[in-house]
Amino acid sequence: MNTIIQSLLNDVVKIEVSGKKLLNGTVIDLGTDMIVLFNGTDFLYIPLDHIQSFEVDKDNENGIKAPTDFSSIITGENNENLSFRKVLTQAKGDYVEIFVTGGQPLHGYITSIMNNYFVFQSPVYKTMYISLNHLKWLIPYTHNKRPYGLDNHTMSLQPNNESLASTFEVQVEKFKNEIVVFNIEGHKSHIGKINNIEEQIVEIQTARNQPKYINLNHIKTLHRV
Numbered sequence: 001m002n003t004i005i006q007s008l009l010n011d012v013v014k015i016e017v018s019g020k021k022l023l024n025g026t027v028i029d030l031g032t033d034m035i036v037l038f039n040g041t042d043f044l045y046i047p048l049d050h051i052q053s054f055e056v057d058k059d060n061e062n063g064i065k066a067p068t069d070f071s072s073i074i075t076g077e078n079n080e081n082l083s084f085r086k087v088l089t090q091a092k093g094d095y096v097e098i099f100v101t102g103g104q105p106l107h108g109y110i111t112s113i114m115n116n117y118f119v120f121q122s123p124v125y126k127t128m129y130i131s132l133n134h135l136k137w138l139i140p141y142t143h144n145k146r147p148y149g150l151d152n153h154t155m156s157l158q159p160n161n162e163s164l165a166s167t168f169e170v171q172v173e174k175f176k177n178e179i180v181v182f183n184i185e186g187h188k189s190h191i192g193k194i195n196n197i198e199e200q201i202v203e204i205q206t207a208r209n210q211p212k213y214i215n216l217n218h219i220k221t222l223h224r225v
Helices: 084-091 168-173
Strands: 012-017 021-030 034-038 043-047 051-056 095-099 106-113 117-122 126-131 137-140 179-182 190-198 201-205 211-215 221-224
Touching: 021 043, 043 084, 084 106, 084 137, 126 168, 168 190, 179 201, 190 211
Parallel strands: none
Antiparallel strands: 012 021, 012 051, 021 034, 034 043, 043 137, 095 106, 095 137, 106 117, 117 126, 126 221, 179 190, 179 221, 190 201, 201 211
């Protein structure tokens, strides 16, 4: 366990994560590959791989205080066995907010966790396949809360009975000849029919029948149209 970060337990910090996103909160726990931040309202589970830099927020201008209650995923005590994959596993089936790409977070629940990706059910985008390498943080919903205020009937948990590939790369191949969206929102979003996949290059055909070639390593999310 990183003793530098461990020394910051209970301190208010400023963190820059990948994508120039700035987070602010109290460090309340850490694991082998992640930290837990409380921003005054939510618990954020952040993989260390996406932390660009951090510093102690001595002024604490936002007046962030230590939580009076703890997320169901952690005990509130330092846990050397805590890892981001364990957090994902424990959060499976519960409503969460995640940030992957674009300007907006995604809301929904995790249905399956594979080797290097997971399946996410969103009320907006439906079934999504998300690379674990690009997940920036996860926020569990508080008990009895649902995305967009949807009721039980509209947002009921559905079992995932589909056959899933063990890796994200092979899962992408399964959608060959289908129209998909890679990387929701923003200038890095791509829509087209998957024509071919070879090693790390994916060829899609756009609406104007122009081929486009995308590096598989930079595909963060996938969902069918």
